[in-house]
Amino acid sequence: MSSSMSLNMKRKYKTALKIFGFFAISVLLIIIYKNENNTGGEHLNRNFSDRITCEEYYYILDSKIPHILIDVRSEDSFKNGSLPNAINIPKEELPNNVEKINDLLIKKAQETNSRNVPLYLVCGSGYLSGSSVPLLKRYGIKSKDIIGGLAAWKSKIDPDFPLVY
The missing domain is CATH 1.20.5 (Single alpha-helices involved in coiled-coils or other helix-helix interfaces)
Known part of the structure; x- marks a missing residue:
């Protein structure tokens, strides 16, 4: 049993x-x-067509290809070091600056006789800029983030760059 x-x-x-x-x-x-x-998981932006490497951005900068670069870090971080011609609009302020961003793109296109002017985003590590791409996309603004942000820039392009997150 x-x-x-x-x-x-x-x-x-x-x-x-x-x-x-x-x-x-x-x-x-x-x-x-x-x-x-989850729309909150925007930092997991894995669409590689929405991203460029710091080497690709260096080529764009060095070749003087018309573009806009927005640094999405805080104003204090931006003041302590940024890439040439970067415009500071902290990530949390992007939704309130959609019109300004569109105006910048239109103005740059007119100045350079370009049909489309690419918009690039950068931050300290790539986290904020990566999550800003889908945020701007919701407002109809196409952009690309620089993979690894300024940390990658310092590591691969300019070891003397003053990295401030």
């Missing part, structure tokens, strides 16, 4: 494990789905 009870307990245990496993996998899939569709 104890072996039949033991067999019955094993079946219940296996059934419980299957139910638990199904539940755990379901929860995991829900978490993954929410993270991929």
Whole structure:
């Protein structure tokens, strides 16, 4: 009789494990789905067409290709060091400056007789600028962030750059 009870307990245990496993996998899939569709996860910007490397930006700068660069760090960080011709608009102020950004792009296009002027975003590490790309996209402004931000710039382009996050 104890072996039949033991067999019955094993079946219940296996059934419980299957139910638990199904539940755990379901929860995991829900978490993954929410993270991929969460508008707060903009820093996970993985669309590489919305990004450039610091080497690519260096080429743009060195070749004097018309563009706009917005540094999305705080005003204090910006004052302590920034890339040439960067305009400081902190990330939290971007929504209030959509008109200004559009005006800058139009003015630069007129000055340079260009049809489209690219907009690049930079910050200390790439986190703020990466999350700013989809933010601006919501307002109809196409932009690209510099992967790794000023830390990558310091590491790969200019070791003397005064990095201030």
